[in-house]
Amino acid sequence: MSTERPTPSGPIAPDLRIVEERVYRGGNVWSYQPSIHMVMDLGVLEDYPSNTIPGFVDGLLQLLPGVANHSCSRGHQGGFGERLAEGTWLGHVAEHIALQLQQEAGHDQRRGKTRMVKGRPGVYNVVYGYTDEGVGLSAGRLAVRLINDLIAPDDSFVWQEEFETFLRSAQRTAFGPSTAAILEEAISRDIPFIRLNSASFVQLGQGVYAQRIRATMTSKTGALAVDIASDKDMTIRLLGSAGLPVPKQETFRTEAGAVEGARRIGFPVVVKPLDGNHGRGVGLNLMSDDEVRAAFAIAKEESRGGYVIVESFITGKDYRCLIVGGRMRAIAERVPAHVIGDGQHTVDELVAITNADPRRGVGHEKVLTRIKTDAAAIELVREQGFAMTDVPPKDQMIKLALTGNMSTGGISVDRTFDAHPDNVEIAEEAARMIGLDVAGIDFICPDITQPVRETGGAICEVNAAPGFRMHTHPTVGEPQFIAKPVVDLLFPPGSQSRVPIIAVTGTNGKTTTSRMIAHIFKETGKKVGMTSTDGIVIDERLVIKSDASGPRSARMVLQNPRVEVAIMEVARGGILREGLGYDRNDIAVVTNIAPDHLGMKGIDTLEQLADVKAVIVEAVPRNGFAVLNADDPHVRAMRDRCSGSVVWYSLKPADSRERAFIDARLRRGGRAVVLEQTDRGDMIVIKHGTRSMQLAWTHLLPATFGGTALFNVANAMAAAGAAFAAGIGLHEIRQGLRTFNTSYYLSPGRMNLINVRGIEVIVDYCHNAPGMEVLGQFVDRYADQKAATSEWGKISRIGMIATAGDRRDEDLRALGRTAASFFDVIVVREDERLRGRKPGESAALITEGVQEAQAVAGTRVRVVETVLNEVDAVRHCVARANPGDIVVLCVDNHAKVVSELESITQSAQAGSGGNEPGDPDLVISAG
Structure with missing residues (x-):
């Protein structure tokens, strides 16, 4: 072919x-x-x-x-x-x-x-x-x-x-040159950043270590200092009071006052807005009353408060001194926008040739700004004796702006190492007087290499949030790496910028494991930020109630300035939709891989699902850890994707193949959390190489229901492995696990045990067949334990089950078949959100699965009923039960369910009757 x-x-x-x-x-x-x-x-x-x-x-x-x-x-x-x-x-x-x-x-x-x-x-x-x-x-x-x-x-x-x-x-x-320079320096130091808006407002670092910048204004920049620098009159007064060289200056609101002030100060003068920036509205070298009047109108237009400054005109070159943290870091000579005659081209053509330089762009988008030939530029050229269509002589400099600002098309010449020490000291003192951590000091003087007190000159302005591009990309001279001292100011050498991030994923158990880890850290005094399917929790306070297991929620936690440790529950959907939302996690925990969410977003097999979950393992750095379930072959295979070390955990006995796998790695200095069976019960043991450290008896951990809830034993082992990898001490890990329980306060919707009229009601989020298998095994063990001491005689089991409508038909039937092995009565409900299915469709498929299991001899279930509404189904299950029975409610909205159980309890205590306990074996119509 x-x-x-x-x-x-x-x-x-x-x-x-x-x-x-x-x-x-x-x-x-x-x-x-x-x-x-x-x-x-x-x-x-x-x-x-x-x-x-x-x-x-x-x-x-x-x-x-x-x-x-x-x-x-x-x-x-x-x-x-x-x-x-x-x-x-x-x-x-x-x-x-x-x-x-x-x-x-x-x-x-x-x-x-x-x-x-x-x-x-x-x-x-x-x-x-x-x-x-x-x-x-x-x-x-x-x-x-x-x-x-x-x-x-x-x-x-x-x-x-x-x-x-x-x-x-x-x-x-795009970020401007100043912000970009700071971010490049931060990235080179492995400092993470989060863009907080579409402009230049950025967070550097995470959680409690976070600092913010907006262009070159930082978290350490004082608001009062910025206000002073914005008030040019106040700036000059403060600098003058410190004995620093400043021009004579007065402030006016009226044109007549400005003219009178100019006469008092003495021509030539400068007229500029009190609170302007970027050289806008500045009139220089004004020699007459009429020129002052014309300049006043322009300056007032640019002044937010309507005030205009008239000050003495200082003759000399324009220098910008950059002060960071009280020290001079760079000096640039600013040359106003101009062209140089070549004897062949007109002024207009020379401007076009100059603007063709690829370094020039609009505004601050590039290292140089295009020269504008506006009315002011044309008038300035005329004052120099030329029209825009004239051809100036060769080497004749034609100015197109009076100020040397880069934003008006000026260029910069690096003079960092040319400045006289006295001038450097004056600039540093000026920044200290105003109180700015990052300041741009504008000097006008004949020569920066000579002391200004001798040659004449003055500080004409102090600028907050000074631009960096004249220093990082000078037109002439060597660039200065001024972002380094700014980042040093925010993150001194040796300081931290990242909070520990522990990511938890898996098909079942990830929420409980996340809560256990968070509880252990809380017991050590840390403020924990956690994302989960229930919402965002900051320092034990639920700040957002929603499914918050995606990347946006992760970024919200990392932005919170109280967070010292971040625990991220990472769901498959968030990874497929937006990725992780952060660059790496120090510890990754994977609980298990089981058939759930298959057939959605191109994920059709367990291998593909494992590839998605493995993203958090791939995000572990070389000095990080992955905590992996050695009993799950798909999780075990993730070890090859981890750049860091692996902490294994296993429920299997010492003579199992899984334990042999772990032991081989322990001999090479590995880490593991295992179970050791003894006559007194099962002991969780942490192993590190040849060291073996007993942690806790499983039956003494409240979350394990006396050791019968093996899935919570596994979750506790995963949490212990993560805490051990994070450097938490053995005593703190033990104390955290011993004080963590499945009460509704600590773990809403996860194995909450509530006594309702003598009936033991278990509220859990179980919603797939693998989860139902382990939940059912727990019910078997727990029921046997109760039967040994029960005064009620026969113990019946009633289960309310459902799952999301976007699962495959076979997944719904599998849930019904699995549940049929563990419950005497099954009540099938539906979620409030049907996710594309018709009312009753999901329940019918689950019921089909139960009925398929009923056709097989030896299946436990005797009755299957359908009550679609969740709260109605809860009432129905409780009405079915006798004191001493076990009711398992697999819920969607746990808050509504628990509220309804409290109402039933209160009604019984008040003697108001209501639904009386009934025979669970009796077939009752669901209506």
């Missing part, structure tokens, strides 16, 4: 389209790093790789020549260009275009992969890295449109316009 692809014989339809988009904000199933995931359908283009489409490769490389230089899987520069020429599928091409577009926007991204969706020919998973998620998404969308246009040109698609729109959008959302 020929393997050659057909060549097109006619027009090819531009069929490439995006079916689905996802943004992963942390580690995910595709990558350790944040990624964009697009599912793309090639349509008929599946039959046309790149080399079969006439003109496609040449057209693409003409528009984006940088694509050809990508290394791709070839591992050398130009590898993707070779793939294009040989023929590669267009989903793969879209990946590389998206990466190149981000590089064109200044985002250096090189990570990507494209894989066909299993069982869907022509549909591909296209995954690539991003710096800003908005830019990353736009790049993927534009890549698809470009490919379709190259195949069949569309008059409505103009590449140059679309490309420029994309770049402008990327520039609007």
